[in-house]
Amino acid sequence: MLRYIAKRLLILVPMLLAVSVVVFLILRLGQGDPAMSYLRLSNIPPTDQALAVARQELGLDLPLAVQYVHWLGKALTLDFGRSYVTGLPVLEEILYYLPNTLKLAGFSLLLTLLASLPLGVWSALEKDRMPDHLTRAVAFAGVSMPGFWLGFLLVWLFSIHLGWLPPLGIGGLDHMIMPALSMSLMSMAINTRLIRGNMLDNMHARHVLYARVRGLPERVVVGKHVLVNSLIPVVTAIGMHVGELFGGAVVAESIFSWPGVGRYAVSAIYNRDYPVMQCFILIMTGIFVLMNLGVDILYAWLDPRIRLEGGSNR
Amino acid sequence: MSSTPFLEVRDLQIHSASRELVSGVGFQAVQGRVLGLVGASGSGKSLTCLSVLDLLPKGLRMQGQICVQGVALEDQASRRAIRSSKVGMILQNPMSCFDPVFTIRTHFRETLAAHGMLSADFGQRMLDALREVGFAEPQSVPGLYPFQMSGGMLQRVMVALALILEAPFLIADEPTTDLDTVAQARVLDLLAGLKERHGLGMLLVTHDLGVIARLADDVAVMHGGMIIERGTVHEIFGNPQHEYTQRLIATHLEFSGYN
Amino acid sequence: MSLRDMFRTLARRGVLAIAVLMAVVVCGTAVFAPVIAPHDPTDVVLENKFAAPSMEHPFGCDHLGRDVLSRLVYGTRTSICSVAAIMAIVLLLGFTVGTVSGYAGGALDATLMRFCDVFLTFPTFILAMFLIGVLGTGMVNVIIAVALTHWAWYARIIRSMVLSLKNREYVLAAKVAGTGRLQTTVRHILPPIVAQLVILCTLDIGHMMLHVSGLSFLGLGVTPPMPEWGVMISDARQFIWSHPMLIMLPGGMIFVTVMAFNLLGDALRDSFDPALAVQEDVVP
Numbered sequence: 001m002l003r004y005i006a007k008r009l010l011i012l013v014p015m016l017l018a019v020s021v022v023v024f025l026i027l028r029l030g031q032g033d034p035a036m037s038y039l040r041l042s043n044i045p046p047t048d049q050a051l052a053v054a055r056q057e058l059g060l061d062l063p064l065a066v067q068y069v070h071w072l073g074k075a076l077t078l079d080f081g082r083s084y085v086t087g088l089p090v091l092e093e094i095l096y097y098l099p100n101t102l103k104l105a106g107f108s109l110l111l112t113l114l115a116s117l118p119l120g121v122w123s124a125l126e127k128d129r130m131p132d133h134l135t136r137a138v139a140f141a142g143v144s145m146p147g148f149w150l151g152f153l154l155v156w157l158f159s160i161h162l163g164w165l166p167p168l169g170i171g172g173l174d175h176m177i178m179p180a181l182s183m184s185l186m187s188m189a190i191n192t193r194l195i196r197g198n199m200l201d202n203m204h205a206r207h208v209l210y211a212r213v214r215g216l217p218e219r220v221v222v223g224k225h226v227l228v229n230s231l232i233p234v235v236t237a238i239g240m241h242v243g244e245l246f247g248g249a250v251v252a253e254s255i256f257s258w259p260g261v262g263r264y265a266v267s268a269i270y271n272r273d274y275p276v277m278q279c280f281i282l283i284m285t286g287i288f289v290l291m292n293l294g295v296d297i298l299y300a301w302l303d304p305r306i307r308l309e310g311g312s313n314r
Numbered sequence: 315m316s317s318t319p320f321l322e323v324r325d326l327q328i329h330s331a332s333r334e335l336v337s338g339v340g341f342q343a344v345q346g347r348v349l350g351l352v353g354a355s356g357s358g359k360s361l362t363c364l365s366v367l368d369l370l371p372k373g374l375r376m377q378g379q380i381c382v383q384g385v386a387l388e389d390q391a392s393r394r395a396i397r398s399s400k401v402g403m404i405l406q407n408p409m410s411c412f413d414p415v416f417t418i419r420t421h422f423r424e425t426l427a428a429h430g431m432l433s434a435d436f437g438q439r440m441l442d443a444l445r446e447v448g449f450a451e452p453q454s455v456p457g458l459y460p461f462q463m464s465g466g467m468l469q470r471v472m473v474a475l476a477l478i479l480e481a482p483f484l485i486a487d488e489p490t491t492d493l494d495t496v497a498q499a500r501v502l503d504l505l506a507g508l509k510e511r512h513g514l515g516m517l518l519v520t521h522d523l524g525v526i527a528r529l530a531d532d533v534a535v536m537h538g539g540m541i542i543e544r545g546t547v548h549e550i551f552g553n554p555q556h557e558y559t560q561r562l563i564a565t566h567l568e569f570s571g572y573n
Numbered sequence: 574m575s576l577r578d579m580f581r582t583l584a585r586r587g588v589l590a591i592a593v594l595m596a597v598v599v600c601g602t603a604v605f606a607p608v609i610a611p612h613d614p615t616d617v618v619l620e621n622k623f624a625a626p627s628m629e630h631p632f633g634c635d636h637l638g639r640d641v642l643s644r645l646v647y648g649t650r651t652s653i654c655s656v657a658a659i660m661a662i663v664l665l666l667g668f669t670v671g672t673v674s675g676y677a678g679g680a681l682d683a684t685l686m687r688f689c690d691v692f693l694t695f696p697t698f699i700l701a702m703f704l705i706g707v708l709g710t711g712m713v714n715v716i717i718a719v720a721l722t723h724w725a726w727y728a729r730i731i732r733s734m735v736l737s738l739k740n741r742e743y744v745l746a747a748k749v750a751g752t753g754r755l756q757t758t759v760r761h762i763l764p765p766i767v768a769q770l771v772i773l774c775t776l777d778i779g780h781m782m783l784h785v786s787g788l789s790f791l792g793l794g795v796t797p798p799m800p801e802w803g804v805m806i807s808d809a810r811q812f813i814w815s816h817p818m819l820i821m822l823p824g825g826m827i828f829v830t831v832m833a834f835n836l837l838g839d840a841l842r843d844s845f846d847p848a849l850a851v852q853e854d855v856v857p
Contacts, residue, residue: 018691023703030707140839144832146783148790149806149824156817204371210411212369214425214475215398224424225413232415247698251787255810266791269706281695281703288696304459305414 001307004300008293019285020075024068027278035060037084037274075282081275085268090279094261098283100170101260104252105245107176108184112241115188117234120195121227127200135192142189147248151182151255168257179256183248187241194237198230205229235299239292246284318384320345320483320515321366321401326378328361328370328539335374336361336539345482345515348505350530350547352520352562358539359519363485367401368393382483399429402476406488408468412460418471419456425475443474447504466497473504483515484508490525502528523566527551535559589840595833602646603653610643614800623816635805635819636812645826647800652830655716655795656781660774662720663727670724671731675739686732692725701784705793715794719784723777730773734766768845776838779831786827802827 035054039046044054055061059070074080080090123135158178159167165174202208203226211221250262257263261280268276300306319342328336336358343349351359365376368390380387382400387393397403405411412421422440426432433439437456444452447470460468469489476484486505490498506529508514518530526533526547534544535556543556554560602609612630621638624630632641674685692700704718786803788794795801797808802823809819 015691015694018687019694022691026704026707030704140835141828141832144779144828144835146786146803146824146827146831148787148803149820149827152806152810152813152817152820152824156813156820160814160817206405206407206410207413209369210405210472211413213367213397213403213405214421214428215394215479216424216428220424220428228415229413243696244698246696247787250698250702251791254791265702265706266793269702269793272706274706277703277706281699284699285695288699289694303415305461308459308462 001300004306005297008296012289012293016286016289019289020072020282021068023278023281024071027274028064028067037272040084080279080282083268083276084273085271085276090275093264093276094279094283097259097261097264100258101246101249101253101262102287104176104179104183104258104260105242105249108180108187108245108248109238109241111180112184112187112191112245113238115184116191116195117231119188120192121199121230123192123196124199124203124230125222132196135196139189139192142185142192145185147182147186148251148255150185151178151252154178154182155255168255170259175256175258179252179258182255183245183252186248187244191234191237191241195230195234198233199226202226202229232299232302235295235302239288239295242291243288246288319343319381320383321517322379322381322384323362323366324379324381326362326365326376326380328358328365328374328376330374334539336365336376339378339536339539339541341534341541341544343483343515343517346509346513347531348509348516348518348529350518350520350526350533351536352523352526352533353536354521357536359521359536360487362536363403363487363517363519366393366485367397367403398425398476398479398481400481401483401485402479402481403485403487404469404472404476404489406491407465408472409460409465409492411472412468414460416459417456418458418460418463421471422456422475422478426478429479431479439478440474443478444471446477447471447474448500464497466493466500469493469497469501470504473501473508477508477512482513483517485517485519487519488521489518490520490522505529523563524570535562585840585843588836589844592833592837592840595829596837599649599830599833600653603650606646606650610640610646612640612643614639614643614647615798616640623812632822633818635808636816641819641822644800644805645802645822648802648805648823648826649830651712651795651799651801652782652785652827655712655719655785656778658716659720659723659781659785660778662716663724664774666720666724667727667731670728672735674728675732675735682732686729689725689728692722693729695722697722698784698787701788702791702793705788710793710796712795712799715785715788718788719781722784723781731770734770738763738766765845768841772838772842772845775834775841778834778838782827782831782834 035051035058036046038054038058039050044050059067062070078091080094082088083090083093086093119135119139123132126132154165155167155178158165165178167178169175203222205226208221208225211225216225246262249260250266252258253260253263254266261284265277265280267273268280321343322341324340326336326339327334339358339362341349341351351362353359361370361374364370366380370376380393382396387396412418419440422443423432423436426436440456441452444455449455449467449470455463455467455471463471484505489501489505493501502525505516505518509516509529516529518525520526530547532544533547533550534541535550535558536542537558543550543554543559550559551563554563616639618634618638621630621634622636624634624638626633630640630642632645635641635644670685670689674682701715701718701722704721705714708714708717785794786801789801789803790807792807795804797804805823806820809816809823813820
């Protein structure tokens with residue numbers, strides 16, 4: 001198990017380095033002239049001379065590789081520069097908004113799991129009967145539903161017509177319900193389908209046949225052997241859902257005026273505020289990667305095949 | 315040998331949605347003797363075994379009568395009730411028959427619990443059963459996960475799981491398939507020994523005539539979902555009547571070179 | 574075959590037929606948008622602001638007096654065109670990298686696959702946002718951004734297909750010893766692989782559409798006045814209290830269109846996948 005974790009951590013380092021190279025290259029190739037942006041930030045008129053000085057100051061006359069090393073060094077010390085718009089350190093601003101987004105994403109993930117586990121299991125147990133047809137229809141609608149449209153449908157129904165939930169802003173649990181629902185329906189649908197499929201596959205597994213041979217009651221056969229083997233792989237899907245939920249959070253924050261990091265990033269894109277964009281993608285990818293690492297470790301711990309074999313088959 | 319057969323199957327038919335897979339199979343198996351059911355794969359042997367314990371896959375329907383100790387098992391519940399308590403079963407592909415997430419100990423524990431036989435001396439009885447099937451150091455086995463063991467070892471654990479419930483009859487479905495030659499020989503010796511020591515009755519399903527010759531007292535030959543010939547092992551090998559049986563034996567002799 | 578199975582087969586064919594019909598209607602609407610749409614979708618007529626449905630404007634007009642039906646119809650074109658372009662880029666990149674990787678093997682294969690892994694490390698939507706942030710908004714940049722965030726997955730799948738093709742070719746070569754090998758490959762090995770790819774692409778079309786309209790909704794994608802469903806919803810959001818239809822209609826269009834392609838993908842998979850047949854359950 002420790003060997004497995006060590007191995008995963010070791011892969012993480014080159015992976016994150018590669019991520020940083022890609023981000024750096026996209027920035028440098030697409031950004032236009034950083035010196036110009038720098039001058040804009042410092043309120044210096046962009047004369048030719050000022051530009052040349054700025055280029056030298058910023059190290060833009062150096063080879064690309066050297067620039068990357070400088071940039072990486074700063075990023076590693078968590079120096080992401082200052083926002084072009086507010087002039088404040090970017091990291092502080094991002095960290096100010098981040099908890100709100102994580103709260104929303106966490107709640108959505110919880111909602112996803114709470115809904116999909118019973119629905120997937122129920123659907124599989126009642127295969128080809130009414131509950132199964134119903135669940136599958138809802139799941140099918142769920143994977144086709146644009147989250148932002150669902151958001152407005154919810155606002156229209158629960159805020160405008162019924163007046164049950166606040167249409168926007170941050171506050172208690174009631175403020176979170178609609179954004180979280182609009183974000184998580186897709187993940188819920190995907191997860192429900194996944195669990196149903198796993199259950200049905202496992203019901204045909206030979207170890208389940210043998211459990212019946214041994215005279216175990218159906219309650220134990222399904223409730224233990226089918227269920228456990230169907231749910232363990234769902235752990236790996238959590239990583240994928242987190243990626244989807246981050247994307248969904250950006251949209252939901254915009255609809256519901258939720259003061260999260262996604263909405264902040266969108267306004268940064270309108271303003272071409274590069275330091276903010278760069279910090280945003282690095283932080284979000286970092287969290288995503290760490291989540292996936294955690295999920296993989298949890299999976300390895302749950303599945304003895306990996307726990308004991310050191311992950312030779314993955 | 316008692317007068318009523320331990321397991322009797324009468325006019326068994328198994329249908330899928332589109333066709334008949336087993337048509338009119340019947341046989342009697344008695345305690346203390348091994349009935350070999352031989353035939354090519356796809357001849358309906360395994361389905362016949364599974365139907366006895368109501369284990370047919372969904373979508374297959376069966377008709378016919380199954381009697382254990384002279385009592386007809388008319389409904390599903392009665393056929394499920396004899397699983398492992400009266401009729402034990404060992405399956406082919408032992409590597410895939412154990413739940414990979416649980417240890418061997420868990421498999422023993424839940425099996426005994428299901429039959430209300432979980433008692434304080436559980437650990438000792440598990441070790442005894444494992445010793446009986448040929449584990450020289452049985453205490454090392456219960457903590458293992460299935461994927462840490464070989465096919466031959468798991469096949470013997472299956473036999474131990476059948477033994478510990480003290481079922482008087484055993485169905486062995488291709489018990490030597492997918493095992494290497496050494497493991498095959500061990501499993502066959504083990505089954506032969508059990509018949510001697512416990513007076514177990516056995517239904518031995520296989521496509522391997524070598525296994526039949528080694529273990530069976532009586533033989534029934536299946537082909538295309540029907541039993542085409544039956545008799546003692548000497549009759550079948552010595553004087554096969556049906557053309558298919560003759561061909562089966564000729565092919566077997568040709569390939570194995572002896573027996 | 575029992576009556577129940579016959580019903581099931583018929584139902585499966587029925588779903589496939591409906592899915593194909595829906596997809597054809599959607600694509601047809603995109604192609605013939607100028608013929609179908611009664612008005613120019615960008616024509617601003619302020620006296621028609623929030624006009625109620627009428628013969629002239631079946632779905633009414635939006636806050637700038639533009640004909641909603643025409644905008645919906647042209648929105649189909651925007652959606653289909655952008656996804657077609659994304660799919661073309663994704664398949665081009667995926668095929669190139671996947672085939673080279675699969676056939677070359679060795680160090681080149683390893684390098685290319687690590688490169689793919691890097692792209693798969695990012696959360697998709699966030700990377701697309703970042704790319705648009707750097708490239709700027711607009712339809713072309715959205716196409717590039719969504720394509721760049723999706724190609725790596727295709728490269729991996731196409732590589733694994735190439736590998737299985739390679740293995741089966743070796744088996745085949747041993748069997749038929751050269752005669753008619755190419756013919757057999759083309760006839761028997763290629764079709765299932767192509768079918769698999771077609772199914773995957775169909776199922777992914779809906780997903781890509783949601784990305785494009787989601788980005789456009791945020792104001793990062795297709796820019797007004799170009800008619801696009803996500804943009805229409807974004808335009809109408811402040812009027813949700815008074816004119817909710819302006820949100821319902823474009824959202825419904827996205828929903829139905831995405832559903833059509835998901836349905837088509839599912840139906841195609843079901844009709845190609847023999848594992849659904851009842852007989853396959855039999856234990857050998």
